Amino acid sequence: MDYCKQLITNDLADKVLEYKELDSTMLELERLRQLTGSESRLLVVTKTQIAGIGRGENKWYSPAGGLWFSYLLPLPELYPSLTLYLGSVIHRVLSELFPQLIPDLKIKWTNDIYFGNRKLCGILVRRNESSYQIGIGINTNPIVDNALETLCAISLQEILGFEVDHGYLLYKIIKAINTNLHELESQSNFISYCNAHLYGVACEVEVNLDTKILRGKLSDIDSDGSLRIETGNNTREKAYFASLNVLFT
Ligand code: BTN
Numbered sequence: 001m002d003y004c005k006q007l008i009t010n011d012l013a014d015k016v017l018e019y020k021e022l023d024s025t026m027l028e029l030e031r032l033r034q035l036t037g038s039e040s041r042l043l044v045v046t047k048t049q050i051a052g053i054g055r056g057e058n059k060w061y062s063p064a065g066g067l068w069f070s071y072l073l074p075l076p077e078l079y080p081s082l083t084l085y086l087g088s089v090i091h092r093v094l095s096e097l098f099p100q101l102i103p104d105l106k107i108k109w110t111n112d113i114y115f116g117n118r119k120l121c122g123i124l125v126r127r128n129e130s131s132y133q134i135g136i137g138i139n140t141n142p143i144v145d146n147a148l149e150t151l152c153a154i155s156l157q158e159i160l161g162f163e164v165d166h167g168y169l170l171y172k173i174i175k176a177i178n179t180n181l182h183e184l185e186s187q188s189n190f191i192s193y194c195n196a197h198l199y200g201v202a203c204e205v206e207v208n209l210d211t212k213i214l215r216g217k218l219s220d221i222d223s224d225g226s227l228r229i230e231t232g233n234n235t236r237e238k239a240y241f242a243s244l245n246v247l248f249t
Contacts, residue, residue: 002167012171013174017032017042017045021049022046024051024135025070025135026124028046028070029044029135032044033072039130040072041072041074043070043174045069046062048062048063048066053124053135054122055122060124062137065141066139066141070136071177072134074130074131075130075181084187084191085184086125086134087107089173090138094113094156104116107197109198109244111125114199115154119151119153120153120154134177139154139155140155141164142157144158199246200218201220202217204217204246204247205245207227207239214231215229215231216229219236222238226240227242
């Protein structure tokens with residue numbers, strides 16, 4: 001059975017739409033949501049994006065061979081640490097499917113998965129009235145050209161030496177997002193998981209808080225999802241919404 005049917009049969013998605021090319025799966029998901037007025041679990045997958053969206057003002061380079069998708073998850077309550085939850089889910093799925101990744105597979109606060117010092121996956125979360133729009137980009141099998149190298153990206157195929165099955169990986173991720181949702185009620189489980197696999201611990205980092213730039217040593221993720229930085233003289237400061245730059249690993 002193909003993965004679209006399996007997602008629907010197993011009640012993990014209400015509709016799966018596959019495209020060859022889109023501007024962005026985030027934009028298409030929002031268009032469909034507005035058009036249908038529906039808050040059902042839509043899944044939009046595309047082979048390439050010509051205007052992929054990253055965090056903040058960033059663009060997301062989305063060549064053929066990568067896994068680019070957005071998923072509408074109806075959740076009336078607000079979960080400020082949803083991105084960390086998703087990071088822990090993706091890390092767990094990749095570790096289960098490809099145990100050889102485990103020693104170097106890390107979660108970069110708040111929204112990336114790294115392999116060594118290179119980016120493997122990015123996560124974007126947006127909120128509507130009663131649902132979340134989740135965007136996930138994984139460098140599964142794209143050719144790592146100059147553009148990806150400049151972005152310090154790495155692909156699963158480059159690491160593993162074989163092509164990854166998109167359908168199966170996508171199925172496993174959507175299933176894991178849904179079956180572990182109860183963890184959102186008490187964040188401690190997935191936050192301790194993120195801490196156990198956190199990228200850049202004890203490294204010199206810079207965190208851009210808009211009002212100021214924090215510089216110090218990365219400590220850990222606090223129970224509320226914020227990042228703790230040791231800024232000297234036994235002082236630890238917290239960052240909630242910020243971009244993290246790991247200076248020296
Ligand atoms: C980041 O900046 O790290 C988040 C990147 C999220 C990229 C994914 S790819 C699928 C979905 N569609 C988009 O346009 N962006 C997200």
